[in-house]
Amino acid sequence: MSTEKIKEKVLDSYNECKKDSLNDDDILLNTLHSLQKEFDGYIPLEAAEILSELMDKPTSRINEVLTFYTMLSTKERGKYIIRVCKSLPCHVANGEKVINQLKKRLKIDFGETTEDGLFTLEQSSCLGLCGVSPVMLINDEAYGNLTPEKVDKIIDKITEEERGASK
């Protein structure tokens, strides 16, 4: 992506968040969320630098926030971010098997992205869906009562849809 294009995206996100807020001081986190959406799941360091100029704050100030929160990323991620819940209710409901199946099936570990760039696997704190544990979130969609077989089906379905779309 060209610097011009990045600049444009950052400016758009920043102005959008500024418009929605009554206080200019507190929009950094919201702007970062919006940027992450714009750049499909991550925030390039170049964008953080441009934002720092716009907000008239040192880049270190932007980066300290950007790197503190686990849901913000400076690394490029897959089109589908799988966040599998690793808290106790999911653990006692055989969550480990689901996690192992995801790793085996996608051939990646936590924090990694599949070669085709489709999936990134991350672990999440409690998703609050303990009634149907084990649970995972794929982008904004939640899947419950998981078993290794169900995991395979869900991944199959997405992969097939993607293949269909690229044809």
Add this chain to the structure above:
Amino acid sequence: MPTVENTILICAGGACISAGEKSVKNEIEDALEKYALNEVVQVVETGCMGACDLGPIAVIYPEGVFYQKLDAKAARKIVEEHLLKGRIVKEYLFKGDTGEIKEKPQEEMPFFTEQVKIATRNLGVVDPLSIEEFIAQDGFFSLHKAIKEMTPQDIIDELKKSEIRGRGGAGFPTGLKWELARNNKGNPKYIICNADEGDPGAFMDRAILEGDPFNIVEAMTIAGYAIGATKGYIYIRAEYPLAIERFSKALEESRKMGFLGDNILDTNFSFDIEIRIGAGAFVCGEETALINSVEGKRGIPEVKPPFPAEKGLWDKPTLNNNVETYANIPMIIRNGGEWFSQFGVEGSRGTKVFALAGKVKNTGLVEVPMGITLKKLIYEIGGGVPNGKKLKAVQTGGPSGGCIPEHLLDTPITYDNMKELGTIIGSGGIIVIDEDDCMVDVAKFFIDFTVEESCGKCTPCREGTPKMLEILEQITNGEGTEEDLEILKVLGKHIMENSLCGLGQTAPQPVVSTMRYFWDEYLAHVNEKRCPAKRCKSLYRVVIDENKCVGCTACARVCPVDAISGSPREVHEIDPEICTRCGSCLEVCRFDAISKVSP
């Protein structure tokens, strides 16, 4: 216009959606259209009905027939049989323990009948996105009463009379908190709603925001009037996308109808709310960290005092309550503080929403009067432990709480009793642990959580908790000694005494509490190198009983690491050096020939 003959309420809480609610709803709507019933049957998606393990759920009125565990096929059948021909579809009705069918479990099962719903009264009853339905349930009546008929002091007095205490964990008296925020000098003042529900196993805040968002809008607005603030923030964690979506819609609707914005209900009072989204940091549930995060900084806690009521957001007086606390406010204003205090017991008034999870039959949300015993909550309401297993402990209060052993379940749940047992009510997560779970493993699990979530500001928590994790890992790997247990105790004490915020001060609690009640399990791990629950993989072997094995080869075929050898129709054998204890063979053996044994 034709009259509506039937209404179908479909639970669209997060859990039901993740169990396939959307396909059920679409199928119902398609079928209704096909049979030209769409004008006489009304379909309403509601908030969480509470019984997550039965989802997806639909209830058909006026009869009140309760259908459970639905899928698209079931949905079509219900339309074709029940709605078209008036025949109840038995196969999707609720079945009790002995297989008896119940058409209306909501009128018979203790899970439903023992509940007293105040904070969750609209959940599963109304369309959460319809402001008209909310108003039809007396929504915004309390706001009207508060700003037209009551002074701010009147409101605070009612809260004090109700004796309600914060539902987020610390249990601070809410009326007093409001009074402090009101009396502190400073302008402007702010309202915050803490919706950064992070305790593993707690999901009531999520359900309330998704199922009755207008209730929180109303409560925050009342709070604004009571302490003299014109601006509120709600901080919702990013893990709850549906709650964020529904709450933003509720804000828009409320503004359109004049319940938010300038000159609310034609008075001089103006108030508005903005959403701030978390980004995956548990520590932001701590109020000073949350305030930093709202200000767009790293979510790092500050030293208290000063408390936020004095110096909060941008150093101004700030009132911060959690979602469930706010959810009670409109009913207290409407019915009075005394009405609220009739529920519960001395020191713990009102109701509390508990989230039942783990090894319990009826998982989900229940709201019950405080003072109920854990036994009643888990056995009567929760239906006990599934698969005939024995209950070992109940974990409450998340990573800041502890475990209560089986023999103490008769204790009534109050703030003080829980403290005496070495735990807290916390936000109300109840995780049931059975005989198959290892208490050292549970403790390790929580410490692992804290290690990851520690913000890194102060040393005891940042450096101490990884050390505790290291020792616990040694113990579960069979490399621990009794001396390690002593080190764990000392380390835990130091972390609790010297950490800056609530997260650090309570981080060792799961270890302290499991040591208090399950010392034997710790000793078995270090002295006998044995895990009584056979959960810790280094401390058991998987073996095949030669008297039972018929050589069907099922286990050998399923073993992912080829650790099982043997010819067909001959006794098989597992090589313990190769076996990873994944448990796959245990599941497929139909002859009960495979078991775990301690070395």
